[in-house]
Amino acid sequence: MKIGEFASQLGVSTDTLRYYEKHKLLMPSRRTSAGYRDYCHSELKQMRFILRAKHVGFSLAEIKELLQIKFHKQQHSCNEVKELTIQKRDLIAQRIDELTRFHQSLTILADTCCGGKEPANNCSILSTLEDLDGLN
Amino acid sequence: MKIGEFASQLGVSTDTLRYYEKHKLLMPSRRTSAGYRDYCHSELKQMRFILRAKHVGFSLAEIKELLQIKFHKQQHSCNEVKELTIQKRDLIAQRIDELTRFHQSLTILADTCCGGKEPANNCSILSTLEDLDGLN
DNA sequence: CTTGACCTTAGTGTGTACTCTAAGCTTTAT
DNA sequence: ATAAAGCTTAGAGTACACACTAAGGTCAAG
Ligand SMILES: [Zn+2]
Ligand SMILES: [Zn+2]
Ligand SMILES: [Zn+2]
Ligand SMILES: [Zn+2]
Numbered sequence: 640m641k642i643g644e645f646a647s648q649l650g651v652s653t654d655t656l657r658y659y660e661k662h663k664l665l666m667p668s669r670r671t672s673a674g675y676r677d678y679c680h681s682e683l684k685q686m687r688f689i690l691r692a693k694h695v696g697f698s699l700a701e702i703k704e705l706l707q708i709k710f711h712k713q714q715h716s717c718n719e720v721k722e723l724t725i726q727k728r729d730l731i732a733q734r735i736d737e738l739t740r741f742h743q744s745l746t747i748l749a750d751t752c753c754g755g756k757e758p759a760n761n762c763s764i765l766s767t768l769e770d771l772d773g774l775n
Numbered sequence: 776m777k778i779g780e781f782a783s784q785l786g787v788s789t790d791t792l793r794y795y796e797k798h799k800l801l802m803p804s805r806r807t808s809a810g811y812r813d814y815c816h817s818e819l820k821q822m823r824f825i826l827r828a829k830h831v832g833f834s835l836a837e838i839k840e841l842l843q844i845k846f847h848k849q850q851h852s853c854n855e856v857k858e859l860t861i862q863k864r865d866l867i868a869q870r871i872d873e874l875t876r877f878h879q880s881l882t883i884l885a886d887t888c889c890g891g892k893e894p895a896n897n898c899s900i901l902s903t904l905e906d907l908d909g910l911n
Numbered sequence: 912c913t914t915g916a917c918c919t920t921a922g923t924g925t926g927t928a929c930t931c932t933a934a935g936c937t938t939t940a941t
Numbered sequence: 942a943t944a945a946a947g948c949t950t951a952g953a954g955t956a957c958a959c960a961c962t963a964a965g966g967t968c969a970a971g
Contacts, residue, residue: 643917653918658959673967675918684905691904695884696877699958705904712895720900721890728881735874738867741832745864748831754857759848764856768827768841769820779947789948790930798928809937811948835928 641671645678649686656686664689664703696731777807781814785822792822800825800839832867 646653659665660676665686669677688709692702704723708715751763759765782789792812795801801822805813824845828838840859844851887899895901 641918652960654960655958657920662958671918673918675967688904695880695904696874705901708895709901709905712898712901715895717889717891717893717895717898720895720898721885721888724881724885724888724900728878728885731874731878731881735871735878738832738871738874742864742867742871744831745860745867749857749860749864752857752860753853755853757853759844759851759853759856762848762853762856764860765841765845765848768824768831769845777948788930791928793950794929807937807948809948811937836926 640678642676642678645676645683645686648683649690651686651690659686659689659699662699662703664699664706697727701727776814778812778814781812781819781822784819785826787822787826795822795825795835798835798839800835800842833863837863 640648642653642656646656656665656676660667665682667676667678667682669679671677685706688706689702692705693699697705701723705720708720748764748767751767753763776784778789778792782792792801796803796812801818803812803814803818805815807813821842824842825838828841829835833841837859841856844856884900884903887903889899
């Protein structure tokens with residue numbers, strides 16, 4: 640299968656596939672005599688693995704690690720896979736906490752502002768950012 | 776005040792201050808005869824505004840908009856400021872939702888894996904990413 | 912036999928917020 | 942007088958995940 644059809648079956652761009660190849664996430668094993676990439680069924684499966692891993696939040700660098708483990712399952716333990724998963728989850732939890740703090744501060748700011756059409760001379764949002772430390 | 780002292784009073788790096796100047800967030804009004812930046816009290820206040828805005832989650836581009844409004848309060852309404860704040864908050868809410876989905880998926884994955892020391896041949900995390908669509 | 916769709920590579924651009932480097936001037940302290 | 946510390950600039954590098962471009966080769970249909 641050439642790159643165009645392969646890409647459209649997966650709903651990704653050909654650029655993405657070439658990018659993944661350059662970064663060693665998915666290397667088609669064969670080329671045609673003209674030098675065209677020739678993808679096969681197992682590469683389809685691998686690309687689905689990559690997309691599912693992305694869908695649950697793994698970065699490409701992390702997916703590369705997961706693929707290494709998948710290729711050499713004997714050399715790696717369940718524990719290792721679980722650790723990767725949990726570390727990623729905890730990192731995401733931290734980011735959620737940070738964003739939640741932002742969300743709360745912004746809500747407080749927005750709630751105190753009248754939102755009217757008059758000039759912003761006395762806007763409570765601006766004055767809070769200027770002077771006070773009424774946030775958290 | 777020269778850049779080094781100014782920076783340490785605010786807890787930022789001199790690089791950061793030069794970066795903000797290049798991007799028109801904070802332009803010291805004077806230079807010494809030797810060409811050194813000379814910061815004054817009002818620039819200290821402005822930098823504090825910037826840092827507070829960052830602290831509640833605004834990006835530098837958004838802070839630049841807020842500063843424009845702050846400098847020309849007559850030309851802008853309370854409504855405008857409130858809109859910026861609410862739009863930012865809603866964008867953050869979207870991002871939180873996405874991360875929360877990641878978090879849930881990763882928790883499901885982690886919970887099904889035994890996490891033991893045996894080889895990862897039958898690791899449920901890997902097999903879920905390979906075959907099944909047991910996530911969301 | 913030519914048109915158009917598809918493929919190739921290498922390289923550049925995007926957005927965010929800095930951080931670091933090199934090469935050279937100024938100020939301060941000894 | 943000199944050495945250390947601090948200042949200047951322009952420009953490159955970092956992370957992430959691609960998107961886009963140019964210049965050219967290949968393949969199937971009419
Ligand atoms: Zn108002
Ligand atoms: Zn207001
Ligand atoms: Zn296990
Ligand atoms: Zn497992």
